[in-house]
Amino acid sequence: MAKIRALIGWRPVSSGSIEGEMTSKPLQKPMASMQFDGTTIAGRAMDSIRSADTTSVERVTIWSSASCVDSDLWEMVRQPDDVFMDLRLLGVTENALVNTDQFWFLLVRDEGGMPSAICCAWLTSIQGTLLADNSRVVRCLKLASRIVPALNHHPVLFCGMPVSAGQSNLRIRPGASVEDVVERLNAAMEWIASRQAARFIAWKEFAHDEQHIVSALRNIGYLVADSLPMNEYLNPAASFDQFLLEHHKKKRWDIRKTRKSLTDRIRLHVTSQPDDVRQLYSDDVHQLYYAVLRRSEHRLEELPADFFRELSAQFGRDFISCFLMEDERVIAFGNILIAGSTAYVLYVGIDYRLNAEYSLYFNMMYSLMQESLKLNVQCVSWGQTVDEFKRSKLCCTQSSRTVCLKGTVSWCRWLLSAAGPHLFPTRRIEPAASARTATQSPVPRAA
Known part of the structure; x- marks a missing residue:
């Protein structure tokens, strides 16, 4: 078992703090320095040219608890009605899972020191086949994980939070460069992942109007995949x-x-x-x-x-x-x-x-x-499960959601490359159900 663990790079998730210098080798090529709460780590060199509409990003600050976040800076990016980036909800969620999971709260500044973006990072352990289909590849993976559980149970670092309504937990200020923000945050996420032995980094869940962020993540090597569709009763x-x-x-x-x-x-x-x-x-x-x-x-x-x-x-x-x-x-x-x-x-x-x-x-x-x-x-948001009942009886329409993932070690990258289409199958967005033609509702599961 020790040899198998060594082969797949298994390590227990550390509960250490983020202070101190980065000790592991950066996943990206050597880059210009970036500040992480007083810690200097590798970051990608930024174009120094600025235009009136775009601000290049220079710093990322990481807070290890919602209670430590500079709320004045955070609120400069968060919109008043954006409840899923509200520090109250983030703090309640963090406190609820403090014994099992870890959280970080990140803020990107421009070269003038003004906030450009905010996001949340969450480290947890999940089953790799959570969203998978029932193909032979997936069945074999589940069978193999009975012998080596580490094959299907992974520490994952999310850019996102456990309590959500099918939305992301990344907000970028209008006028900021999306590419620069994503590069800086990716470097920060890689740094956290390397210190916490996370096997995968996942960014969830992006709606259609956030595809520019998805494109930026795809350009730096992330696998783009479908998540579960969102159900909403509009107007x-x-x-x-x-x-x-x-x-x-x-x-x-x-x-x-x-x-x-x-x-x-x-x-x-x-x-x-x-x-x-x-x-x-x-x-x-x-x-x-x-x-x-x-x-x-x-x-x-x-x-x-x-x-x-x-x-x-x-x-x-x-x-x-x-x-x-x-x-x-x-x-x-x-x-x-x-x-x-x-x-x-x-x-x-x-x-x-x-x-x-x-x-x-x-x-x-x-x-x-x-x-x-x-x-x-103007909208009742019903979540991402029990789709047929919500379409048929609750008059919901569906919209797509996207996740972006990559492995932090070679065997995890190989797993995503080989089994990605089965682990994250394409999701069909059903048309709005006609009250005259919708079928019988399914057995209820979760809300």
Whole structure:
């Protein structure tokens, strides 16, 4: 086993800090120096020419905790409604996973010292076949990993965060050079990866309007692949009754029948009060989240109960919790995070012992839709799974998402080259479902 580990370059993930000089050989050719929180490491030489519209990037600062970030500088790049770059959410996420994962927060400056870009880095261990197809190559890889687990379980450094709604965690200030920002951040990511023994670097997840970033990553050697499509209900109805009118008569009847399966004993409790959430969201209720997570086909993060309690405390009325209750017992829950004109449906939990009797999964989804529409939003974001149900019954449209990856050691680069199309298959973007033709919804998994 020791020989196999040596062959594949296996090392345990280090929990060391980022201070000190870079000790491993840079993955890129020797470059001009760049500052990383007082540490000088190799960086690619930049073109010194500046135009009125483009600023060349010179420095990258890395903070090892969200609590250390210079919020004034961070907010110079982040847009006010950009909740997934909000330091409150980043801090809650970091604290929730502090015992298992590591996080860094990066800021790129231009040569005048002004912020040009911000991003988040996350180190975790994942199953390499998380998004894979069921081809012979993948089946062989899974079989081999039973003998050598390291073949399919990898420490991965993400430019991205575990809690997301199918968006990236890289923001570039208008006017900054995308190529320069990507080069500087790539050097920083390689530096972190080398110190933490990450086998892969992955940047997730880019929408269609971020393809210029994808192109810049492709140009420096990243594999570009499809991630799971995003489901969104755009230009939503003004109320749940109007939402029902968007469906064919038979489908309206199906939805109403599902909602009637909730007897008089089952009530919906909606709250954005942190004390109320803390009282209702017990450790027993958190087991409902785990029940859905265990059925999830694509499982990336596993969050503790305190994550949901603290999210409520930090965001107050912008974090809405919905509880389906049988008498005084919670039998299902879901939550919504509001940012600007968008409602993000985050997580659900279901007591599957009662799911058949009360259609808990579907009723929770309809309840979350109902509460979202009360907020007069322009988009309800529904995540990247259970696509057919969301297209058919929630009137969602799909949009593509892209990930960019590369290996940090030779055998990982070979693995991506040889098995990349199977590990990250092409995803078909389904057209918006017609209410008159959509098929029966699938077995529910995760939100």
